[in-house]
Amino acid sequence: MTRTLRIGDQVVLDRERLAGLFEAIRKLGYVVHGPILSDGAIVLGPIESDRDLPIGWRDRQDAGTYRLERREDDAVFGYAVGPHSWKRLLFPPKRSLWRAEREGARFHLLPIVEDTPKLALFGVRPCEMAAIRVQDRVLANGQYQDSNYASRRRQAFVVVADCHEPGGGCFCASLGTGPTEQGEGWDLAMTEILQGRHRFLVRAGSSKGLDVLRALPWTETSPADLQAAERQRQRALRRMGRRMNPEGAKELLYQAASDNHWDEIAQRCLMCGNCTMACPTCFCVTVVDRTSLDGSQTERERVWDSCFSLEFSYIHGGSVRFSPYARYRHWMTHKLASWQDQFGTMGCVGCGRCIVWCPVGIDITEELETFRSRVGGNREAVR
Amino acid sequence: MRAIPKAKRPKLAVWKFASCDGCQLSILDLEDQLLEVLGSVELAYFPEATRAVLKGPYDISLVEGSITTRHDAKRIQEIRRNSAFLVSIGACATAGGIQALRNYANLRNYIQAVYPRPEFIDSLDKSTPIRNHVFVDFELRGCPVSKEQLLEVLNALLNGRKPNIPAYSVCLECKRKGNVCVMVAASRPCLGPVTQAGCGAICPSFHRGCYGCFGPAESPNGASLAAWLRRLGQDDEAIVRLFRSFNAASEAFHSVSTAHENPKPQG
Structure with missing residues (x-):
């Protein structure tokens, strides 16, 4: 570590150091949610460390079908997206809006506990980041604000992970929302590199993200790292299962x-x-x-x-x-x-x-x- | 809790027709709320709970079971005349139940095979739901009904509001719970997409396919689901069995099972 990192600087984090990233995020008081294996799929759930991630698994997806398979490597992000999306956490399926109690011919409102946990969303795909931005527009930045969503979203620490193994249902490339187009709204972005030494290219997208990244044992990127990332991106583009022409x-x-x-x-x-x-x-x-x-x-x-x-x-x-x-x-x-x-x-x-x-x-x-x-x-x- | 004066409590009657008693026992299964329920209504007729019998008319009648005898076909008319609000509860009362499998067979053969003295059996050829005989104010599905839904209907009636009993598919409940779809992820046959919600997606929550005990959802497309089940390797016999169980005689399930019982020749 020879210089002061800035937002947007891309550095290398070795695979063995991934546990430290979880520690750094949790130290800031976040409850980390991310991909886990459950019931034959990769779903979202609470995670403690990198050991909880679906290491070495991939998914095979097509219209109406989804299957998990063992990979030949120990990829951490070697799958596409599962049945859950992050709206489960930012916009939960059920929420109490208000309660009231009768008082003769009148009534009074009872306090409800606004459940707004400090969430860290780990392993958000670029397409999912795009989806969060869509929901931000609708629920947080539109004419009618959903205060619970806005609060959860504002507090959330988002770690985006580029996609190197798109699924058979995927068509983000044709909509410009992936596999590596992270856009805005995240705190850290990671690109997993499987070729050679298992490592991640990491950059901060916010001051919160920068604080976390600065605390990690990062090293400088080399041209070989960037080339490997680009090769992976090209491979992902070729393996995109579907295409949608949004024109007109x-x-x-x-x-x-x-x-x-x-x-x-x-x-x-x-x-x-x-x-x-x-x-x-x-x-x-x-x-x-x-x-x-x-x-x-x-x-x-x-x-x-x-x-x-x-x-x-x-x-x-x-x-x-x-x-x-x-x-x-x-x-x-x-x-x-x-x-x-x-x-x-x-x-x-x-x-x-x-x-x-x-x-x-x-x-x-x-x-x-x-x-x-x-x-x-x-x-x-x-x- | 606000106590309702005894004289103002609605008179509740619970009636049984051809059924297993499981649905009416769901009332007694409401362990945590039972005392409150009993404090809100006057139990006028409920032989599973009390020997006390009050005369009609009744404010609320819960009707369990299907009509399978001439005697019962008459009895339900009498109950309807004496009831302000009649709710049929469970797959038997709302679709004919598992005993409606007789509708697909020769009843005489069954009677001969089962009973040593068949001449004592006086039964109708078909098992039919309550609404085929009398006007029904509300139907509660399930085999058995969900005790939470049963409580919700009583609660809504006591408070003069509409019951929150959705008619959409089990899938909405299943996905809200965060279950992984057993059909997509494991090719397990599941009737969830064409079955009415209300059970809390119990079976898929335990990695099993839904077997449709809540009957058809509001806009069921059983033909399309059955066609997809064929692609997943289910044969016609399996599809007939899947659609022909507790809600066999419901129109939406019946049409699928009969279509696959006599499949059109291929090509």
Whole structure:
């Protein structure tokens, strides 16, 4: 350590020193969550040290299928993304909004404990970082702020890990959200190098990240490190399982609103809502009011909801989107088209979860291209 | 807890038709809330809990079981006439139950095979849900029902609000819990995507496929799920067995099982 590190400086951390990174983060009072092996998948859970990571595992993914496999090396980040996304931690599936107690003909509010843990998110993929930025726009920086999300997000320490083993469902490269495009919003970014000495290229993206990095036994990068990282990036780009052409997607889907192909999709779609639960940007919720049996207390709880449920669009007189095709059309059109009008970005980051975790393997990239071919636009094959 | 004066407590009756008693026993399984429940209603008829019998009419009737005899078909009419709000509870009462498997066979053959004196058995050819016979105000699914949902319906009735009983798929509950999908990650057949939520995704939480005991969700696409199960290596016989259990006679499951029982010739 011969110089003072600055934000953005890329340095080398040996694999054997990874445990120190966890110690440094935990010393700052963070509860670290990251990828762990559980029930035949790599999911997100609390981790104590590098030993809890899915070392030496990879995933094989395709439409409607996911399997774990042993790798031939001891890669720490040798897999793509699993069924969980970080919204589980930043925007939990259930949360109490308020409680009240009856007092004669009046009522008074009872205090609720705002659960805003100081989280460290370890091993966030660039596509997932992009998804967090999408949710930031919607939940923290938009017209209506979700204070719980904003607080969790503000406190979070984010460690991004470049992707060197994309999965069969992945198409981040075609959307510019990966495999190594980290964008903004993180504290540390890591690139795992498997070739030669097992090591990581690490850089800080914030002063919090810089404090952590400065405390670690880093060394300077060599041209060989950078070349190895670039080779890995090129390999990842070649192995991207899918592709989505976002060009003109908005106009394309608006024009396709009455296309018969929606009916064909609805023949396959189960209306189960798995895609919306697995999607890292889907943010829809409903509220449920609970009462005590004697009616003296009530609690309003917020839970993840899905635009595939009938009640989601239920208003006086019935559900607005009653037919299955209207529900799938709403979801896909929102994700790729109207999201742009609403929030200025696409709602899709190319992680492929909706394809992989669809029980019948409906592929949003394929459906988009089907619509493209039907309106006589760009007929270029997608895969 | 605010005590409800006895005279103002709604009269609750619990009725049994062709069933195993498991659903009504869920009331007694509400161990932590049982005293509060009993303090909020007047038990008018509930032979599993008390010998005391009060005359009707009843404010709330919980009806368990399916209609399988002429006698029961008459009895349910009487109960309906005496009940302000009638809730059918469980797969038997809402879909005909496991005993609706008789609908796919010759009842006479069963009776001959099982009973030494078949002439004593007077039974209908089909097992049918309560709503086929009388108007039902609310249906609670499951084999057995979820005791939490049962409490929620009573709670909602006592407080004059809508019960929070979602009609969407088990998958929403399963994913909220953070379960790894057993179908995607292990090719295990699972009816979760076409089955109504409410159980808390119990079976997938223990790495098993859902067997659909809560019956069809609001917009079930069983045909598409069955086609995918074929791709996962399930044969027609397995698909028929999967869709033909506790909710065999529900229209959405029945249509899939019959389609795969007599599959169209390939090609």
